[in-house]
Amino acid sequence: GQNIDQPTEMTATEGAIVQINCTYQTSGFNGLFWYQQHAGEAPTFLSYNVLDGLEEKGRFSSFLSRSKGYSYLLLKELQMKDSASYLCAVFDSNYQLIWGAGTKLIIKP
Amino acid sequence: DAMVIQNPRYQVTQFGKPVTLSCSQTLNHNVMYWYQQKSSQAPKLLFHYYDKDFNNEADTPDNFQSRRPNTSFCFLDIRSPGLGDAAMYLCATSRVGGPTDTQYFGPGTRLTVL
Numbered sequence: 001g002q003n004i005d006q007p008t009e010m011t012a013t014e015g016a017i018v019q020i021n022c023t024y025q026t027s028g029f030n031g032l033f034w035y036q037q038h039a040g041e042a043p044t045f046l047s048y049n050v051l052d053g054l055e056e057k058g059r060f061s062s063f064l065s066r067s068k069g070y071s072y073l074l075l076k077e078l079q080m081k082d083s084a085s086y087l088c089a090v091f092d093s094n095y096q097l098i099w100g101a102g103t104k105l106i107i108k109p
Numbered sequence: 110d111a112m113v114i115q116n117p118r119y120q121v122t123q124f125g126k127p128v129t130l131s132c133s134q135t136l137n138h139n140v141m142y143w144y145q146q147k148s149s150q151a152p153k154l155l156f157h158y159y160d161k162d163f164n165n166e167a168d169t170p171d172n173f174q175s176r177r178p179n180t181s182f183c184f185l186d187i188r189s190p191g192l193g194d195a196a197m198y199l200c201a202t203s204r205v206g207g208p209t210d211t212q213y214f215g216p217g218t219r220l221t222v223l
Contacts, residue, residue, distance in 0.1 A: 004151070008149075033211070033212075040197075040217075040219070041216060041217065042199055042214035042215055042216050042217045043152070043199070043214050044214065045211050045212070045213070048211065087151065087152075095206065095207065096154070097154070097212065099151035099152050099153075100151055101149065101150055101151045102149070102151065104149070
């Protein structure tokens with residue numbers, strides 16, 4: 001079967017750095033997305049990786065290792081507004097988007 | 110601004126009473142998706158349209174139907190809502206549905222079934 005694994009919940013301190021991991025087992029791979037979802041709101045696009053390596057975009061970076069079926073989202077200089085769920089999603093060989101359940105990130109002052 | 114709009118944002122219906130959720134987009138995207146998302150769970154794809162071509166997920170209950178009368182609009186019809194259908198319903202669009210295609214989401218409609 002197809003599976004995306006992420007930690008259910010993480011806690012971090014304002015101003016710190018946090019890394020949210022995602023591992024996947026899918027039938028084929030055509031790219032990995034990270035979305036941010038605030039409580040009661042729709043997911044918003046953060047990043048897309050299809051090649052191995054690190055993609056940096058401001059305070060957020062996303063890393064991919066296709067051989068390991070592994071990605072992480074790195075958030076630097078955490079702000080209170082970063083409190084949200086972070087969803088990992090993978091495009092499989094049929095271009096179906098397989099979603100993880102999300103990691104709820106709690107930021108403490 | 111180009112966007113994905115969902116109405117209403119909050120919908121309350123009674124058990125068994127049909128309800129329709131609407132989605133519109135000004136992005137002129139070819140693909141439109143309907144997802145169901147329950148609390149702390151991943152979004153679950155119900156169906157999607159590639160232009161007028163309807164694609165139903167195998168495990169989407171018959172109770173859920175969809176219509177796309179034109180490029181801009183898509184509707185989700187729940188024929189006989191049950192308590193288990195209470196969820197956030199998300200509409201999303203993408204340009205062509207390919208592997209590098211980002212999906213853009215509307216704000217969602219939260220459905221309550223009494």
